[in-house]
Amino acid sequence: MQSYAKNLIYEHNLTDFDVFIACFPIFYTTFAEKSVEIKKNTYNYMIEIIEKYFPNLTEEQKKQFEALDALYRDWNSKINVISRKDIDNLYEHHVLHSLAIAKAIHFRPGTEILDFGCGGGFPGIPLAILFPECKFKLIDGTGKKIRVCNEVATAINLQNLKAEHLRGEDEKGKYDFVVSRAVMQLPDLMKIIKKNFKQKGQNALPNGLLCLKGGNLKEELKQYFKISEITPLSTFFDEEWFSQDKQLVYVPA
Structure with missing residues (x-):
């Protein structure tokens, strides 16, 4: 030149x-x-x-995961769904982070899961892609974020998921598991969702809460110390980001 x-x-x-x-x-x-x-x-x-x-993805699942990049970039230009500083880390900090739950349990077909405080669709949408034979309901108190969830689900033909603008206190359905990403303190969350668990389970892991959390959880989990299980995400993933006090908490119903 x-x-x-x-x-x-x-x-x-x-x-x-x-x-x-x-x-x-x-x-x-x-x-x-x-x-x-x-x-x-x-x-x-x-x-x-x-x-x-997750090496056993079908071609359809690969296409659905691939489509998330353009969809979330487009929505993020209109609504602050994900921190604009973090959108380039969508797959590591949001998609893979959500899928940490799938490293702890392989949901059996027919399992019903509630994503409490789903925001823009995490962890619900990545999990719904990975488990097409399970049913997912996503709820959040912010209507515009629920709109994003439904639009993304429609765009990638995700038929096992529905999202509703709803406060957790008003959710009446029964589910095998509730999943969440650091929505609130665990004692407060458990008080709200204890009404939403089915009594009879169908998975290897008893029905309960699977929550992605960060930081020191000693005080927060004090009343659940004997029954909860805490797994560092570095157990599942070797990327450096997951070694920074990121954990999966399981509390049985």
């Missing part, structure tokens, strides 16, 4: 500005191609993160 520009100056007695105008299409095309290449490589890397830990 530099030699091409020098030849233009020498042969045609052009100014630097003339050369810039002459070379702009080439510069732009090269830059655009590099940008696409970088985006593609980053994108493929993020999809590979999912397949690294």
Whole structure:
């Protein structure tokens, strides 16, 4: 490119500005191609993160996971669904983070799961993709986030999920499991959801709460110390981000 520009100056007695105008299409095309290449490589890397830990995905599931990037970027430009500083980490910090629950339990077909305080669809949407034979209900007190959940589910043809604008106190359904991502203190959460558990379970793990939390949980889990199970996410995933005090908490119903 530099030699091409020098030849233009020498042969045609052009100014630097003339050369810039002459070379702009080439510069732009090269830059655009590099940008696409970088985006593609980053994108493929993020999809590979999912397949690294869940190698038996169907082609349909791969397409659904792949579609999340463009969908959440589009919605995030309209609504603050995910921190704009964190959208580039969608697959690691949100999708894979949600799927930590699937490393602790493989939900049997027919299992019914409530995502309490789902926000923009995490952990519910990634789990619903991974377990198409299970039923998921997502609830949140913010209507615009529920709209995102339903629109994303429709866009990727996710038929085993419905999202509803609803406070947890008003949810009357019965479920095998409740899942959540650090919505509130666990004692407060358990008070609200204790009415929502089915008495009879169908999975290897008894019905209960599976919650993704961070930080020191000693005080928060004091009253559940004898019955709760805490698993560091670094047990499941070897990316550095998961070693930073990120945990999965299980509390039986």
